[in-house]
Amino acid sequence: LSFPDLKKIWEFRPEMLVFDDRMVWQKKETKSWRVKLSGKNILVASGYTLYLLNPEGKPIKNLTIEDDIWDFLEKNGKIYIASQNGYIYTADKNLSLQDKVKICNGYVLINPVTNETVMEITRSVWQVSQELYVACEDGSVYHIPTGKRIQIMEYSQSYLNTYYSGIRRETSLTDKLYKNIKLLNTPNGTLAYSSSVLSMLKEGESKWKISTRIEALDFYSGKIYIHHGIRYNREIISIVNLDGEEEKTLSTSTLSACTPSQYLLHVSDKGIVIVSNCEIKLVSDNGEIVWYIPTEGRLSYISSENITVAFPDTRYRYFENLIFYSIILPESGHVFILPKEMRENGYLQDVKILYGNVVLLYINSTTGEGEILIVDAKTGRLKKRLKASDKTYAGALDKYLLDPQTIRMLQDFDFSLLDEIPSEVLEGRIGEAIANHGLENVQRWLKVLENLPFPPEVMHSLKDVMDHVQDFRLNSRIRRIDICDINGDGIKDLLISSENLITARDGKTLKEIWLVDREKWRYELPVNEEYMKNSTQPWMNEDIILLCAGDVNIDGRDDVFAVSHRFIGFLESVGEGNYKFRWNRSLKDVGWEDAFTVPDVDGNHARELVIPIWRRDARSVAEIIDSRTGRIIFTIPGDTFWIMPEAGDLNGDGTNESIILFEDYGAKLTVFSPGFEWKYEKITRFHDLWNKYGIHAPAVVMDVTDDGVKDLVFAVTEEDGGIKIVEFDVKDDIPVKTVTVEKSRWKKREEDWMYVNAMAQSENFVAFSAPVPEWRNDRRGTVYLWDIEREKPLMIIHLDAKSMILNDKNLMIFGMDGRIAKINLKGKEEKPYELSLKGGKIKIFSPEKYITVYINGKLSASGYEITNFMLSPGKKNLQIRVRDASGIEKIFFESVNLEGINIIP
Known part of the structure; x- marks a missing residue:
């Protein structure tokens, strides 16, 4: 790469022939473990081979040994090579092998019951330091010049026997002794360290050694x-x-x-x-x-107003709080990162899209206070920082309590002078006051009133306030934000639920348009009486959260759900800024702060409420509540589920069904609508993938039977990489078809399969993930683009997906590692390869691409840029997969018909 612009100048792909588990010789790209400069040239350790490259990236020479090369050191005209089999190999600068010495002895694994030797397992030489110290897997460091060995870590026999009985080669993440001893050169000696020990080595001896936890x-x-x-x-x-x-x-x-x-x-x-x-x-x-x-990775997304926002989503359940620090705007490529001064004290907890802006909820974890961040959806720049309300104090008190001069005056003012003034003087009944209290007193009181900075009724109010100012401060602990039309202008607004306070901001101007305070006593002060009507509501007697439900009563304003720790209810609009309960009911043990809404589930054209119910001595449940009546539409066992509301009409009754996947002693895929419920319970494995990917989306609906009624289509996988698409006619309760995408290595029972974690559809295609369980580390997740009508794969994207968006123009994949892939699906795809046939020999050439060929469904050949193979006579169907450096593998189909007899050597 060039520096600092990091543009690729050249690349080198080491390969070796591998006889894989499908009985096919394939060229496989080897893992490269170390790259170092050698004068003007470059040394690369990859797989079993050490390569010497010139400055243009062309191989000059190479040396291949019997096992993986972990490290090498060039010193005094020699190259010392550390290997997985425990040897140090010595070569000259021309990569001619001179010697090999066993440094790390293997471990003899013995059956503890029979006392018989099971096998001898090699132990690696991980690293060679500048002073020729060698780190061994057995926990020791060997000094080549002196022949001395220093033991850094000690392992018990029982630990080693258990460890080497279960180890998975090569270099799996479960391999706890992988690079267990590391070396670092210093001017004063070599540091040898493990996860718990640090030692300074000099002249073949340990000068000191300390025990401490070491992560880096x-x-x-x-x-x-x-x-x-x-x-x-x-x-x-x-x-x-x-x-x-x-x-x-x-x-x-x-x-x-x-x-x-x-x-x-x-x-x-x-x-x-x-x-x-x-x-x-x-x-x-x-x-x-x-x-x-x-x-962090684990990207999910929201999409609205032709804007897509991606964000890290570490949740495993809907009822968990989002916590993230950045968003990505895929259309523009911009990223917004929470400013570091805010990151020190808090995090982002929610994200919405509002009138061309991204709205973020920031929570200060120290104070608990919330703040609204407005980010430009085109540039990713922070435009505004807002509190829940523009007001700091209730009613008119901002006018007085935010002015430092007024505060000082009030603190210095002797309110006893005001307290002794009788009501006759305050109310202007001067004649009566003189008769009752005398002219001299009345004149003195009038002079006091004349010098007051504010009217006496205001001063009386401020006196009460000054005794407990903080009680009149509006709470800024924001609990939730939502998007709905509060003022009826046809533009969505920002609804903010704070502790004991509800506010709303205009979606276009972000100005405050609504405030409802639970603390009605604040407005009983004379100075605040004019605010009583607009700042309090009869329904606001509890600390509640409001969630948008849509315009249920069709009056031009959105209605809302009200949720508290003791009840749930539905508030419908009855005029500007006014609401009344359509229904409400008491509840116990409701997780009110975790409630959320989903689109219409029961066909009433309004959003529904989903709430967790924490039951004592029983498993928790989630209830889906009807907006119009408050009845329970559906009860979901547990709190781990995925829901697709308004999926489509799957039973032909004219009402859209919804789909839920949940765990209840195994995975349960359920289709339901009012008066209808259908379950698929043959796929039982659940947590293997859920514990890694979180909330799933494994199914879509489309009419595969051409009867005008939608059918259920879902994808399943198993731990060894087999993938199937299952099409089911829910209306007639019969399976339509099961299509094998990738064959399983072994015959699998139905209960061995698992639902994939992500699936999306367009008019012509479906895309689905091929996830990998969290305990498998020998392969990575991918995404398939599938032609459902032709039952053929069109593309494989080598990216472990968390979620995805698919339409007829683009496929956008949000990766577990934080990457976003956007693939253009428009236009006719030109074949990126050349195929030539001569006799029975086929040659496929594709520059800078990796080629894989399947013949009649079986893997038959592969190679980088070029692959050659022989075919026997007859008609053959070729599936040609061409993969580029970005991980996009496009799939093409060819048919060849060979005549005559070919002798395959």
Whole structure:
């Protein structure tokens, strides 16, 4: 790559022939573990081979050994090669092998019951340091010049026997001893460290050794920097001198809802760069964050007004709070990251789209207060920061309590002078006052009134307020935001539910248009009486959340659900800013702060409420509540489910059914509408994928039987990579077809399959994920684009998907790793390869592409840029898959008919 623009100059793809489990010789790209400069040339360790490349990326020479190469060191005219089989190989600069020495002995695995030897397992040499220290998998470090061995880590026999009995090669994430000892060069010696031990090595001996938790380590300017991981929600870094003594400890904040699994540390004069799967950040010497880039991944999206917003979604249930720090705008390519000063104290908890803007709810985790962030949907720039209300204090009190001069005057004012003035004087009955109290007193009181900064009734009110000012402050603890038309102008507005306060802002101007305060006593003050009517409502007697339900009573204004910890209800509009309960009912143990709404489920053209009910001594449930009547439409066992409201008419009754996937002693896929319910319970495995991907969307509806009624189409997979599409006629309760997309390696029972985590449809295609269970690490998830009518795959995208959007123009995939892939589906696809046939030999050429060929459904050949293979006589159907560097694998179909006899060597 060029620097700093990072444009590709050339690439080198190491390959080797592999006889795979399908009995096919294939060229496979090997894993590259190390790249180093060798003068003007480049050394690359990949697979079993060490390559020497020239500056143009062309191989000059190579050396292949018997096992994986983890590391190498060029020193004194020799190249020392560390391998998985425990040897150090020595070669010259021309890559001619000179010697090999066994450094790490294998482990003899013994059956503890029979005491018989099961096998001998090789143990790796992980690394070679500049001072020729060699890190071994057995927990030791070997010094080549002196022949001395230093034991860094000790492992018990029982641990090793258990470990090597269950190990999965190669380099699986379950391999706890993978690179268990690491080396770092310093001017004063070599640092050897594991996850719990740090030692300074010099002249073949350990000068000192300390025990401490080590997640990552670096050396800079005579100091050792140790990342200890997280303690009490803070990342801890120790600074240790060359004698192993701790000189300083600093801590820095972490991202909520993301647990780092790996760290990298790099220290320079700019500060400390900390890299994890959650974020990349630069930290100063005192632990303050200079800048950060969130990298959580697990992208979900919302889409409205031709705007799509992607955001990290770590939830596994609808009833969990969102916590994220950035959004991505795929159309423009812009990213908004929460400013670092706000990230230190809080997080983003919700996202909406409103009149060309992205609305974000920010929660300060220290104070609990909320704030509304308005981000431009085109540029990704922060436009405004708003509170729930423009007011700080109830009613007219802002006018007085926000003015420092007024506050000082009120604090200095002697209210006893005001208290002694009789009502006759205050009410202007001066003659009566003189008769009752005397002229001199009345004149003195009139002078007091004359010098008052505000009318006496205001002063009386402010006296009461000054005794407990904070009680008149409007609460800024925002609980929820929603989008609906509050003022009836046809433009959606922002509805904000705060603690004891409901406000709304105009969708176009963002000005405050509605405020309802639960604390009615605040408006009984004379100074606030004029605000009583518009700032309080009879229905606001509880701390509640309002959720938009749509215009149910068809008066031009949206109606709302009201949810509190003791009841739920439905408020319908009865005029400007006024609502009344259409129905309400008491509830116990309702998770009111987690309630949400979904589109119409029962055919009444209004949104429905979904609430969690926490039952004592029983499993919790989720209830779907009808907006018009408050009746329970459907009860979902548990709190782990996915719902597709208004999926389509699947039983031919003219009403759209909804689909729910939930877990109830196995996966349950249910189609329902008023008076109708259909279940599919043959697929039982549930948590294998849900625990990794979270909320699923495994089904779509489309008319595959051409009878004018929608059918259910869902995709399932199994742990070894088999994939099927199942089409079901719900109306007649009969399976239509099961199409095998990828064959299973072994025969599977129905209960061995699992619903995929993401599926989408357009008029002509369906797209679905091929997810991988969390405990499988030998392959990655992909996405298939499928022609449902021709029953053929069109494309495979090598991206592990969290969610996706599909229409006839584009497929947009939101990845688990945070990437977004947007594939254009318009226009005729030109074949990106050349196919030639000569005799029985076929040659396929595709520049800079990886080619895979299936013949009559069986994998038969593969290769990078070019592949050759022989065919026997007869008609053959070829499936040609061509994959580019971005991971998009397009699929084409060819048919060839060979005559004569070919002898295949």
